Amino acid sequence: xxxxxKNPVAAARPPVWKQMASGRMVDLANLKSHDVYFPDxxxxxxxxxRFDGATPNVVYTVAQHCCLAYDAASEExxxxxxLLHDFHEAYIGxxxxxxxxxxxxxxxxxxxxxGLIGRVKAHLDTAIFAAAGIPPFIDVAAYQDVARQVxxxxxxxxxxxxxxxxxxxxxxxxxxxxxxxxxxRIRPWGQDKGREELxxxxxxxxxxxxx
Numbered sequence: 037x038x039x040x041x042k043n044p045v046a047a048a049r050p051p052v053w054k055q056m057a058s059g060r061m062v063d064l065a066n067l068k069s070h071d072v073y074f075p076d077x078x079x080x081x082x083x084x085x086r087f088d089g090a091t092p093n094v095v096y097t098v099a100q101h102c103c104l105a106y107d108a109a110s111e112e113x114x115x116x117x118x119l120l121h122d123f124h125e126a127y128i129g130x131x132x133x134x135x136x137x138x139x140x141x142x143x144x145x146x147x148x149x150x151g152l153i154g155r156v157k158a159h160l161d162t163a164i165f166a167a168a169g170i171p172p173f174i175d176v177a178a179y180q181d182v183a184r185q186v187x188x189x190x191x192x193x194x195x196x197x198x199x200x201x202x203x204x205x206x207x208x209x210x211x212x213x214x215x216x217x218x219x220x221r222i223r224p225w226g227q228d229k230g231r232e233e234l235x236x237x238x239x240x241x242x243x244x245x246x247x
Contacts, residue, residue: 054127056080058247064127067160072167074238075247080126082231088132091201096222098125099230101193106237108189108218114182116170116241121186124160168243191215196222 049065056062056076063071081099089095106119122130136153140146162172173179196217198210201224225233238245 056126062127064160067127067163069163069166072163073247074167074243074245077123077126077164078231078234078238078245081123082227082234084125084130086130086197087202088130088135091224092203094201094224095226096197096201096224097227097230098122098130099234100222100225101197103230103233103237104193104218104222105186105189108192109185111185114185114189116168117182117186118189119237119241120161120164120168120170121190123164124157127160128156168241188215192218196220 051063052065053061054064056073057079058073058076060071060073060076078099081102082097084098085091086096086098086101102119102122105121106115109115109118125131131153136149139149139153143149165172173182192215195214198214199217200222235245
């Protein structure tokens with residue numbers, strides 16, 4: 037989860053325009069809450085594949101991943117953050133861990149890449165969370181607690197997705213040991229069910245994803 041305590045991108049930047057499914061043009065570099073249109077996010081997330089589509093014979097979407105994160109959150113206060121934790125991917129796609137590591141490997145200052153990706157996500161999350169009616173954290177400890185829980189859910193889902201959706205790895209590369217997978221097996225929903233399930237959970241946190 038990248039929802040920040042305060043917006044790390046305060047100064048206006050040169051615009052970076054992106055067209056969304058509705059036809060809306062959004063300035064990614066200066067995204068504000070009034071620019072966020074949840075039907076556009078739903079439309080994108082129900083089509084974006086996790087793992088760059090490397091799930092044999094099935095399509096497993098970011099929309100389903102977000103829904104399962106919501107379901108896995110044990111505390112009601114954490115559920116909105118779990119649901120929205122990857123909504124920035126509607127704007128920048130799913131920057132997978134291998135992609136981030138490749139960018140690090142190719143950059144003269146590898147640490148800068150990790151920080152930059154994190155800042156971009158936090159910048160977008162600021163607008164998304166504000167549009168969802170979730171105020172920024174004032175208490176840093178409270179933010180850290182929610183972020184820790186969302187990260188643990190994300191890690192457990194990653195282990196579950198690896199178990200249920202990916203082919204057995206033919207070599208090293210995965211971090212070991214991984215978190216314990218969730219007990220329930222994942223059955224991919226596909227685009228249409230992913231859209232409806234995401235809309236359903238958005239409504240549970242007071243967001244109209246249909247427009």
